[in-house]
Amino acid sequence: MEIPNKQIIFRDYIEGSPKETDMMLYVGKTSLKIPPESSSSPSSGGAVLVKNLYLSCDPYLRGRMRNFHESYIPPFSPGSVIVGFGVSKVVDSDNENFKIGDIVTGITGWEEYSFIHKAGLLRKIQSDDIPLSYHLGLLEMPGFTAYAGFYEVCCPKKGEFVFVSAASGAVGQLVGQLEKLHGCYVVGSAGTSQKVDLLKNKFGFDDAFNYKEEPNIDAALKRCFPQGIDIYFDNVGGEMLDAVLLNMRTHGRIAVCGMVSQQSLSYAEGLKNVFMLIPKRVKMQGFIQSDYLHLFPQFLEHIIGNYKQGKIVYIEDMNEGLENAPSALVGLFSAKNVGKQVVRVAHS
Numbered sequence: 001m002e003i004p005n006k007q008i009i010f011r012d013y014i015e016g017s018p019k020e021t022d023m024m025l026y027v028g029k030t031s032l033k034i035p036p037e038s039s040s041s042p043s044s045g046g047a048v049l050v051k052n053l054y055l056s057c058d059p060y061l062r063g064r065m066r067n068f069h070e071s072y073i074p075p076f077s078p079g080s081v082i083v084g085f086g087v088s089k090v091v092d093s094d095n096e097n098f099k100i101g102d103i104v105t106g107i108t109g110w111e112e113y114s115f116i117h118k119a120g121l122l123r124k125i126q127s128d129d130i131p132l133s134y135h136l137g138l139l140e141m142p143g144f145t146a147y148a149g150f151y152e153v154c155c156p157k158k159g160e161f162v163f164v165s166a167a168s169g170a171v172g173q174l175v176g177q178l179e180k181l182h183g184c185y186v187v188g189s190a191g192t193s194q195k196v197d198l199l200k201n202k203f204g205f206d207d208a209f210n211y212k213e214e215p216n217i218d219a220a221l222k223r224c225f226p227q228g229i230d231i232y233f234d235n236v237g238g239e240m241l242d243a244v245l246l247n248m249r250t251h252g253r254i255a256v257c258g259m260v261s262q263q264s265l266s267y268a269e270g271l272k273n274v275f276m277l278i279p280k281r282v283k284m285q286g287f288i289q290s291d292y293l294h295l296f297p298q299f300l301e302h303i304i305g306n307y308k309q310g311k312i313v314y315i316e317d318m319n320e321g322l323e324n325a326p327s328a329l330v331g332l333f334s335a336k337n338v339g340k341q342v343v344r345v346a347h348s
Contacts, residue, residue, distance in 0.1 A: 001031065001033070002029045002032075002323075003029065003030065003032060003113075004027050004028075004031065004112075005027070005028050005029055005030040005111055006025060006026070006027050006112050006323070007026045007028060007109065007110065007111035007112075007184070007318060008023050008024070008025060008026075008081065008082050008325050009026045009079060009080065009081060009171075010023060010065065010076045010077070010078060010079070010080055010081075010082050011023060011024060011174075013065060013066055013067040013075070013078065014065050014066065017330070017333050017334075018062055018065055018330050019311070020031060020326040020327050021084065021332060022065065022326075023325075023329075024321075029110075030049075030113045030115070032049065032092060033049070034047055034092050034093075046093070046095030046096065046097075046119055046120075047093075047094045047095060047117050047118075047119055048092065048094065048122070049090070049092040049093070049113065049115050049116075050088035050090055050104065050108060050113065050114050051089045051091050051113055052086050052111065052112060052113065052345045052346065053086075053088055053089060053103075053132060053345060053346050054085060054086060054087040054132060054133045054136055054343065054344055055085075055136075055322075055325060055342070055345060056085040056104055056137070056141075056177035056340075056341075056343075057084075057331075057337075057343060058085070058141070058170070058332075058341075059204055059332055059333075060259050061082070062330060062333065063075075072290075074110035079262050081109040081111055082109070082110040082325075083107055083108065083110065083138055084107065085104070085106070085136050085141055086107070086109075086114075086147060087104070087106055087132050087133065087135050087136060088103070088105070088114065089101065089103055089104075089106055089348070090102040090103075090104060091113070094119075095120070095151040097119070097120075097124075098119055098122065098124065099323065102124055103120040103124070103132065104123060104125060105123050105125055105140060106121050106123055107121065112345060120234045128162065128304075130304065130308075133316060133318070133344070134265050134314060135285070136144055136302060136340070137314060137316065137340035138307065138312075139303060140251070142170035142171045143170075143174050143258060143261060143303060144289050144292075144299050146171045146174040147169050147174075147178065147295070147299045147303065148181065148289050148291075148295060148299070149175070149233060149255045149257050150159060150175055150233065150255070150288065153251060153253070153255040153287050154233065154255050156182050157230075159183060159185070160184050160185070160285050161184070161185050161230045161249070162179045162184045162186045162187070162229070162230065162231040162232075162233070163186075163187050163188070163189075163221070163224075163231070163232045163233070163244060164179070164187070164189070164232075164234040165188070165189050165232075165235050165240050166189070166190070166233070166235035166258075166260060167189055167190055167195075167199050167205065167235075168188070168190045168198055168199055168203075168315075168338065169235065169339070169340070170339070170340035171235060171257060171258070172233070173199075173203050173339065173340075174314070175233050175316065176188055177203055177313070180204050180206075181311060186204075186205050186206050187205060187206060187209070187225065188208045189204075189205045189208065189209055189217075189220075190208060190211070191210065191212050192210065192212075192335070193210055194338065195210075196208045196210050198315065198339075202313060202315070203313065206334070207224050211240070217239060217240060217243035218247070221244065221246075221247045222245055222247060225247055227249070228249035228252070229244060229248050229249060230248075230249050230252050231253050232244045232248065232253075233253070233255050234254055234255065234258070234259070234328070235257050235259075236259065236260055236261050237256070237258070237259025237260070237261050237262050237269075238259065238261035238269050239269070240261065241256075241259075241271065242273050243273075245271070245274060245276040245277070246271035246273050248276060248282045249280065250280050251280075251282070252280060252282045252283075253282070253283045254282060254283070254284040255287060256284060256285065256286040260333070277308075314339070315338065315340070316339050316340045316341075316342050317338050317339050317340065317342065318342050318344055319341070319342070320343075320344045321343070321345070322343065322346050324343060328341055328342075328343050
């Protein structure tokens, strides 16, 4: 049986900020059964056909829209379906580990139905009282990025002073809460008064500021951290990182998670204050969450336990309909989202 299958197609490589017109909605057809000749090799564990329920919008997708092959993840191919993290329901399976009706999370296409050759890379979601879409944020790559970056890269100590940029986003909101649970003093930055209010009154940050209302970031940091910063969890880069370098304490640590301020620039901005790494003996380290996957089981146990005890909260920004996925992704780069950006493709 063949049915219509809406897809979001990547048009061509881009410069600058992504636009909705860089993507197009296409309606093709797909079979609801796996063709025998399409079954994957035994070494990959067998294939599955899934119906996509939720799709994740993440800043790293912008990097895949340029023709750059030296990144940790390859670029999209023009004319192909955009791919990213999703939560899906299995509708046909050639893999003994997945049955029809199973709910899974992993890399899938931005489309209503996806044929996944390497089903062994999917993770089965057990039924519980956690929203399915949280398996794209709190319990998936963004959440694990926060966990690995904070505990493995920042090496926190109780009582330290911590700053988080883009603190209301998919990663930042969880980093701040983990820091508070660890006994740190935590300040975040965000781009609207609504987000600042969330940081202080929803996520439990000790303080927060709106960087758009305080263009002198150095002065804002000195006000919030009169004794300096021990740990900076960097999601922004650029001027924010440069100002933080002036305010780091001796033997401070900077975890470079992302540089959203630089992703849409043809030429990245340079840093003026990088010399401060020397007299302050600051450790600055970039990282990728996939380097720490051996910690994923303990991450899930830690986060699920704290979430069910009410010690962690999570906020999503939900867009309805696959056709709205391009606008949801574009909105990330103008800070329109409040919390983790998710697109609901289907309810079941």
